[in-house]
Amino acid sequence: MTTPTDIPAIRHADGKRRFLFEHMDLRGEIVHLDQVISDVSDIHSYPAGVSRLLGEFLVASVLLASTLKFRGSLTVQARSDREVPLIMAECSSELTVRAIARGAEGATSDSFDALLGGGQLVLTVTPERGKQYQGIVPLTGDSLASSLDSYFSQSEQLQTRLHLSSDGSRAAGLLLQQLPPQLEGNAANRQEQWDRVCMLAATLGGDELIGLGDATLLHRLYHEEVLRLFDLEPVRFRCSCSQDRTLAALATLGDQEIRNIIEEQGAVTMDCEFCNQRYQFRESDLRGLLSSGDDAPIH
Incomplete structure (x- = not known):
């Protein structure tokens, strides 16, 4: 793996960094949120399980907003009849975020199923110009990440995989996405590359995702690959109300x-x-x- 010498291998806080696989049609994003989580917690006092879940929603919104090719915003929202009736996080193309969990003050569980199971996941893309787009799928599996993976597997978009982790005061996420064929045109080879990269990412623990620096994390997963790691783009809390x-x-x-x-x-x-x-x-x-x-x- 190649890492520019002027990019430290320490863990960053409140930012997003893009990386590319130099010899494969694959890209990725890494997000860490610290102060943003604190800013949201200062406004709303949520139970521990809800705070952790909201951290994952915030990270997911940033990762998915990074895929937008225009100015606007992306919202990740879930509704259920369990302990959390509604939870949502929104990220703008300027990487400003906000989030809320409505009606969740009495939640007592740490379980994804008890908090949100059986509900609906709604992804909303709102461009500054043009029509709003919304995708709705059932919440599946035992995590937000698995529900998002299911969403992308059902869509006709590029293959996308997310890994999310939150401890209530910090949150982090990893996005992997297959790009249109440029370096590799053989479909079987492309699928093999994708499967291998995803398999290695699946070995990553939640504590590692939160605690490791970007270069260290990528070396831990993909030390046999050549990667290009881009500069940090700051993420901050800012409400869009006016x-x-x-x-x-x-x-x-x-x-x-x-x-x-x-x-x-x-x-x-x-x-x-x-x-x-x-x-x-x-x-x-x-x-x-x-x-x-x-x-x-x-x-």
Whole structure:
């Protein structure tokens, strides 16, 4: 394996790094999240099992967003009738993330099946321009990674494999993806290369994935291959909420309901459930939102 001398072999925090197999049509991504996990935990106090699960969702969103070829965002979401009714993580093409687990405060289990089993996995790609795309599959296996592997095996996309690990305060992930044929055109050889790379990745333990530096981890797995490891791209927590987006959500309530709230409370208050940012709108702030046919002041 070749590693540029100016890239240290230490473990990075809160970032993503791409790597390429120089002699195979294969690529990969490695993600580590530390401070991002802390930032989310500071906003929401989740049970230990939910925190670990949310870490995996965050890492998965970053890994999958790295496959986007345009500006936008990717959301990994699951719904179930188990201990976690809804959990989601979102990553933008600028590698900013946010996440939430809704209704999970009373969860007591560490088991994926008890937390999310029998639910649905939803992947949503939202480009800044163009139509939103959404894929929905059942949650399968005993982990988020196995459910995502099942999703990609059912799609017509490039073969993709994910490995995820989280201890509640740190999280990490590895993505492997087969590229269109350039270096190898023989289908059987391509499949053999893919199977071998995935088999070696399967020997990686969760603690190793979280704790090892990128170069060390890749050498541990693929020391017989020639790899190119790219520079670190930072990942950070940042909520995408704004006053304009909150107003757009408020508009769905309808004029009369908004007027009733203002009459009872003097203002409409909305809190972002991702970051707890509070938005407050008085009648004067909503003149452009309320129908012009009824401009009488609310008493």
